[in-house]
Amino acid sequence: MCGIIGYTGKKGKAIIPLLINGLKRLEYRGYDSAGVAVLNNKKIWVRKTRGKIHTLEKQICDENITSRIGIGHTRWATHGEPSQINAHPHFDCSNCIALVHNGIIENYKYLKSQLIADGHTFKSETDSEILVHLIEHFYEKDLELAIRKALQVVEGTFGIVVMSTHTPEKIYAARRSSPLVIGLGQGESLVASDGSALVEHTREVLYLEDDELAEIQSDKVSIKTLQNHKVTREVEMLPFDLINIKKNGYPHFMLKEIDEQNQTVLDSMRGRVMLDEGTARLGGLDGWWDRIIKCRRFIITACGTSWHAALIGKYLIEKLARIPVEVAYGSEFRYRDPILSENDTVIVISQSGETADTLAAVKEAKNKGALTLGICNVVGSSIARETHAGIYLHAGPEIGVASTKAFTSQVIVLTLFALSLGRRGFLSAEAGLKITQEIREIPHKIEEILQRKENIKKIASQLVDNENALYLGRGINYPVALEGALKMKEISYIHAEGYPAAEMKHGPIALIDEKMPVIFIAIKDPVYEKILSNIQEVKARGGWVIAVINEQDDEVAKIADQVIRIPKIQQCLSPILTVIPLQLLAYYTAVFKGCDVDQPRNLAKSVTVE
DSSP states (O other): OEEEEEEEOOTTOBHHHHHHHHHHHTGGGOOSEEEEEEEETTEEEEEEEESOHHHHHHHHTTOOOBOSEEEEEEEOOSSSOSOTTTSSOEEOTTSOEEEEEESOBTTHHHHHHHHHHTTOOOOSSOSTHHHHHHHHHHOSSOHHHHHHHHHHHOOBOEEEEEEETTSTTOEEEEEESSOOEEEEOSSOEEEESSGGGTTTTOSEEEEOOTTEEEEEOSSOEEEEETTOOEEOOOOEEOSOOGGGGSOTTOSOHHHHHHHTHHHHHHHHHTTTEETTTTEEOOGGGTTTHHHHHHOSEEEEEEOTHHHHHHHHHHHHHHHHHOOOEEEEEHHHHGGGOOOOOTTEEEEEEESSSOOHHHHHHHHHHHHTTOEEEEEESSTTOHHHHHSSEEEEOOOOOOOSSSOSHHHHHHHHHHHHHHHHHHHTTTSOHHHHHHHHHHHHHHHHHHHHHHTTHHHHHHHHHTTTTOSEEEEEEOGGGHHHHHHHHHHHHHHHOOEEEEEEGGGGGGTGGGGOSTTOEEEEEOOSSTTHHHHHHHHHHHHHTTOEEEEEEETTOOHHHHHOSEEEEEOOOOGGGTHHHHHHHHHHHHHHHHHHHTOOSSSOTTOOSSOOOO
């Protein structure tokens, strides 16, 4: 992994800038090296480098190459360190076939030993290079057949694009559990791992599905299965345009996306909240409610930030619908041989809809007869296609690696789901009306918080020299403490941990001193007195307390060192507001430290390998 771009099209095209710009659109996904290859004078011209795309761009900015065909890649290291040799594209022994690859080839050691014995010479440490040598091994004047044969013997995941001197007007693309989307332009075709790399050229796309191979020419695309069966695929439209993936004057995508949350939360609830009836309408679940309301339990599975949203979903569903909920990491779900039946509903959450572990959980759940529901942001993504039904976030493209607006939209969608489920059973119309009335006010209350950035920025300036931080919350805001700590870790590299506040005295309290910032979520809710007691415990040990509190709360304000005030809201909706100050706190801390906010080290936006 991580980013792929391919082009075939107009004769005399200045192809290098096109490929570089495509890779820049994918830059947010995280990477450590980059490379491009184009067909030039019947030979494949290639440049690769360790580091950022701008380093590659400087090396080739003076190259005046025109071509009809080319591929590019940004790599996030799995097998082999970040280096020029390990960067993609990779080549066969004769330098006639070039390949870029996202994914993991699990049986690469065995295949490599066989290919070496057969006389092939390898240059890199990667598993990806195996693929191009396999294609060379099977090549007998039919490149498509050679690709199909090669992909039938590999185990693992792949999204590949292949070009060759043997087929100077075609590129080939294939996938298994690693996304690829084909763009259809005027006299040109493109392929990428993400639609954001295509939208500058076209919004008309075809999505490849697992174990499919596409032959891509400038004026036509044909798709077959790896078993050589023709596939008919409807053209779809990318659900966003170029303006959605630009900074629009912001210094970072992350700040832009934090600021967008009043609008993205509104978009996630638009047309779904039924104010007069105290419930929600979720069209993506139509036809499935009879089975949903009869299920004995829900299992929500996700990774990272989405897992924190899942924990909030557990509170919401159990409180509003009184149905038991289990939350599981996507990476652990299928390996524990989960006990599932047709009486269970598995909800999977993923911003990208391509998270490998979460996608594997979907397949495991379906194999065991459970109903699967997907909550994701990307239309046409693998999870959207694999689940029985689901709900889109409608949050728009999220470019910053550290998720912000997707998280609040996930929480809104889970709230609407719990509300709709509850109103079909346990929850009264009166209680439902109170929730919908407050939901309507959330975008305005988010805007109020966003207008108080200067206070948060001032607090962040005092965190720069700290190496650790502790985040504490109770009840439904315990997952918010986890999310706040994750954001701080991800982008500022400060070691931060989230805990249920009551657990502090079962270990973490040993860390408390005057140098340890402790961030409390201390809003007025049923556990307010308990968290007030926890704050006193920290202060008694000389701890430094930063508290997120309600506007009229003077009690915590008297004892905390710094406070961040937010509007009052009922407890079940509070995570949507309490998380925003923590996002801003992490953002400004990272900025003050000079960190790369949008592309934090070692992280990828969409984790498409296990």
